[in-house]
Amino acid sequence: MARYGMVIDLKRCYGCYSCVMGCKQANHTPPGVFWSRVLRGEMGTYPNSVRQALPVLCNQCEEPDCMKVCPTGATYQTEDGIVRIDKNKCIGCKYCIMACPYGARYSVEEYKSYFPEGLPISDYEKFCMQAWEVKSGNGVSTKCDFCIDRRAGGKDPACVEVCPGKARVFGDLDDPESEISYLIKTKRGFVLRPEVGTEPKVYYLPPR
Amino acid sequence: MGSVKLEGQVQIEWRWLIAAYLFLAGVGGGAYLAGVIADLLGGPDWMTVSKIGVTLGLPCVLIGTLFLLADLGTPTNAWRVWMKPKTSWIARGTIIIVFFMIFAAIHMGWLVWPFGSQLADDASTRHLVGVLGAIFAFLTVIYTGLLLGYSQPIALWHTALLPVLFFFSAISTGIMAIMLIGGGLGVSMEQLGLLANVDAVLLVLELFVLIVFLYNAYRTVESRFSAKRILSGSVAPAFWLGVIACGLVLPFFLELQGGHGFTATLAAVLGLFGGLCLRFTVLAGGMISPIVASGFEFARVARPKDPMPAMGKLPPS
Numbered sequence: 001m002a003r004y005g006m007v008i009d010l011k012r013c014y015g016c017y018s019c020v021m022g023c024k025q026a027n028h029t030p031p032g033v034f035w036s037r038v039l040r041g042e043m044g045t046y047p048n049s050v051r052q053a054l055p056v057l058c059n060q061c062e063e064p065d066c067m068k069v070c071p072t073g074a075t076y077q078t079e080d081g082i083v084r085i086d087k088n089k090c091i092g093c094k095y096c097i098m099a100c101p102y103g104a105r106y107s108v109e110e111y112k113s114y115f116p117e118g119l120p121i122s123d124y125e126k127f128c129m130q131a132w133e134v135k136s137g138n139g140v141s142t143k144c145d146f147c148i149d150r151r152a153g154g155k156d157p158a159c160v161e162v163c164p165g166k167a168r169v170f171g172d173l174d175d176p177e178s179e180i181s182y183l184i185k186t187k188r189g190f191v192l193r194p195e196v197g198t199e200p201k202v203y204y205l206p207p208r
Numbered sequence: 209m210g211s212v213k214l215e216g217q218v219q220i221e222w223r224w225l226i227a228a229y230l231f232l233a234g235v236g237g238g239a240y241l242a243g244v245i246a247d248l249l250g251g252p253d254w255m256t257v258s259k260i261g262v263t264l265g266l267p268c269v270l271i272g273t274l275f276l277l278a279d280l281g282t283p284t285n286a287w288r289v290w291m292k293p294k295t296s297w298i299a300r301g302t303i304i305i306v307f308f309m310i311f312a313a314i315h316m317g318w319l320v321w322p323f324g325s326q327l328a329d330d331a332s333t334r335h336l337v338g339v340l341g342a343i344f345a346f347l348t349v350i351y352t353g354l355l356l357g358y359s360q361p362i363a364l365w366h367t368a369l370l371p372v373l374f375f376f377s378a379i380s381t382g383i384m385a386i387m388l389i390g391g392g393l394g395v396s397m398e399q400l401g402l403l404a405n406v407d408a409v410l411l412v413l414e415l416f417v418l419i420v421f422l423y424n425a426y427r428t429v430e431s432r433f434s435a436k437r438i439l440s441g442s443v444a445p446a447f448w449l450g451v452i453a454c455g456l457v458l459p460f461f462l463e464l465q466g467g468h469g470f471t472a473t474l475a476a477v478l479g480l481f482g483g484l485c486l487r488f489t490v491l492a493g494g495m496i497s498p499i500v501a502s503g504f505e506f507a508r509v510a511r512p513k514d515p516m517p518a519m520g521k522l523p524p525s
Contacts, residue, residue, distance in 0.1 A: 010502070041504030054499065054506040069358060071299035072288040089288055092281020094221040095298050098359040103217055103496050107281055139281030192499050196360045206502050 003081045004146055005173040005201035006160070007180045007189060008055055011208065012167035015040065015053030022162030023057075026147055027135070028128035031114055033106040035144035036159045052207050055167070057159065058083065058104035058144035059192070059200030066096035066105060066143075075141075081201060082145050090140035097141060101196045105143045146170070173201060215510040216433040217496040219362060225279040227488040229272040230352050231381070233305065234374060234483060236268025237349040238382020240312055244338040244345070256395050257403070260386050265312040265341070268385075269305055269348065297355035304347045311341030349378040362494040363430035369421045370490070376414035381483035383407045384459070388476035391468055400467030404475070408463040411479075415456050418486075430497035438493040447489045455482015 015038055023029070023036035039054040064083050067075040074089035075096060097105045111129045113121055121129075135149075136142040147157035155161065160168040171180040180203070183189060189203040243261020246254040277283050293299040315337050353371030360366055386395075387403050426435040438447050459482070462475035499506045 037508075039499065039506035040509055041506040043504050052502070052504050052506075054501065054504070056499070065360060068295040069297065070292065071296040071302070072285070072291045074288075089285065090282065091285040091289060092283075093279075093289070093298055094281070095296070095355075095359075097221050098219060098356075098362060098494075101361045102499075103361070107221065109281065141281075190501070192501055193361075204501065207504075 001079055001174070002172045003174040003201070004060065005081075005171065005180055005203065006057075006146070006157075007169045007171075007183045007203045007205060009167045009169075009183070009187070009205040010052060010054065011205065012165040013053050013055060013163075014165055016164060018162045018164055019055050019057075019159035019168070022158040023144070026150060026158035027144075028131040029106075029136075029142075030108050030111040030129075030132060033108060033142065035104070035106070035142070037103075054204075055159070056102055056104070056192070057202065058100075058146075059102050059198070059202040060146065062199035062201065063197065065099040065101065065196065065198055066141075069095045069099040071095065082148065083143070084145050084148075085136075085141050085143065087137040087140045090137075092139045092141070094141065101193045101198060102200070105141050107141050108138055110138050215508055216437075216498065217508050218437070218492075219494040219496065222279070222491050222494075224488060225275045227484060227491050229275040229279075230374070230487040230491075231484040232268045232272030232275065233348055233352065234378030234487070235381045235385050235480065236265045236272065236312075237308065237345040238378035238380070239268065239385050240265030240308075240315075240345040240382070241342055241349070241379060242382045242386060244342040247338055248335060254399065256393065257386060257390060257399055260390055260393060260395070261382065262312065262315050262338070262341075264382070264385055265345065266309055266316055269309055269312070273305060297351060297358055301348075301351045301355055304344055304351055308341065308344035308348045311337060311344055315341050346375075350375050356490070356494075359494075361496045362434075363428055363497045364425050364434035364494050365490070366431075367421065367424060369417060369424065373414070373417045373421055373486075373490075376410055376417055377483050377486055380407055380410040380414055381480055383410070384476040384479040384483075387467060387472055388480070391472070397466075397468050400472065402467070404463040404467030404472060407479075408460050411456050411460045411463075418451070418456075431495075433497075434493045434495045437495065438489055443489055443492045446485050446492070450485025451482055451489055453482075454478040455485060 017038055019036045020034060020038060027035060029035060036055065036057045039056055041052050041054060043050050060081055060083050062081065064075070067077065067083060071093060072089050072091055074086045075083060076086065077083055092107060094107055097107060111132055113125060150156070150158060156170045160170045169180050169183060171178040173181060175181060183205060184203050187205045189205055191200045191203055239261045243258045246261060247258035250257070277286055280286055289302045290299045293303055318334065350371040353374040356365040357367060357370050383403055384407060387400060387407070390400060422435055422438065425431040437443050455478070459475040459479035462471045465471040
C-alpha cells in the first residue's frame, strides 16, 4: 500500500504563491481558507540578513493530533495515509483547528463571494460554491487531502503541478526507489515541529 | 517586499460563545461544589447556602451548553459528540457535564420534586448524592483547562496551570453567585460575611496562579507573543480592566467590607464579570506558536486591514 508524502525543496522555493493560487483553483476554497499557504521568515540583521519562504500545507501526519481530539470520529485516515474529514460526521466544534500544529485546518460558516457585496455572483463562482458544498461543506472543518480528485485522474496535486521552481515532489514514502525517498535520504530532509510527535509526511529540504 | 510585516497567528475560532460557556460551567460547577461543601462542613445551619449553591449548578451549566451548541458549525450532528471518549477531551467533557447535570438534577430535586423531602431528611443519602455530584462538578470545572491544554501549538494553553486557574476562578465566582442572590433568600449576615472572607482568600490565590501563569507564558519563547498580546496588546483592556480590576482587585477590597449590603452585591457582580473576562482573555490570547526551521522563525505575512478598496474608490495612483 502506498504511503503518500511530499518533499518541498526550500532552495528552490522563491515565495511566488503559485501553490496558494493553484490550490484555490483546484479545490474551490472560499475567501480566507488556505489549504496551501506560504509563511515567511527572516534571519539576522541588515545587512547580513536572509529571507526565506516556507510553503505549508496539511502534513497528513501518521499520528494526527487533529484525529485524536476529534470527538465524533469524523477525521479519519485512508489506507494510503491521507487524513480526511467525513463532513456528515463533523459537528463543527473546531477543536481540531486548535490542535493542528501546522494551522492547516479551516472552517467557514458560509461561502462569501470574493467580490464586493452588491455585484452579481458569476457562473464560475456559483460553480465553485457548489463544488465546495459537495466536497467540503460549510460549518465543518476542511483541509488539504493531497488533491484526492486530481490523483484519481492520475495527476499530481495542484500545488506540485503549478510550482514554477519545481520545489515540490509528490510520491510514495514506502517505495525506497521513489524520488522523494531518495531526496529525503540524500538531501537532509526534515519535518516541521518534530517535537509534537505527530510524524508528519511532508518533508522539507534545507534552504542552503 | 520592503514593507512586509510578519504577525503571529491568533486563534479566531473560539471567542465569546466559548468564553460564556467556560464562565457558566465554572459558576455552576463552583456554586454546586460550594453548596455541597457547605452542607458537609456546616451542618443544618448552612442548609440555605447549600440549597442555593446546589440549585445554581444545573441551570448555569445547562445554559452554558446552549452556548456550546450555538458555537457548533453543524448543531444537527451534535448527538455524535461522545463517540470517541478514548482520545478526545470534548467527548470526555460531554460525558462529564451530562453526569454532572444528572446528579445536580437529582440533588436539586429535594427542593422541587414531590418525593424530594425524603432526600432533605435523609442526610446520609443527600451527602452521598452531593459527593458524587461534587466529583463531576470538579471535573466540569477543570476539564476545560485540560481540553485547552491538549492543544500543543497554542503554547499559552499548553500548561498544567490552566486547570488550576479555572478551578480557583470557578469556586470564587460560584461563591459570588451564592452571595449575590443569598442576601434576599434568608442567608444570615454572619454566613454571608464568612463567604465573603473565604472568597477574598480565593481571589488572592487566583491572582497568584494568574501571575505564575502569565510569567510562565512570558518566559516561554513559544508563548511570549501570547503573553504580550494579553499584557499590552489588543486583549489588554479585557485583561487589565476586566480580569485584574473588576475581577480581582475591586471585589477583594469590597469583600473586606463585609458580605452583605451594596458593597457585597457590587463585589459579586464585578467578580462575575471578571470571571467572564478571564475566560475571554485566555481564549483570545491563544496564538499558534511560530514554526522554527533551519534557523528561521516563520510567520504569516500581515494582511492590510482593507485589502480591497470599495467600489468606485480606487487608491490614489
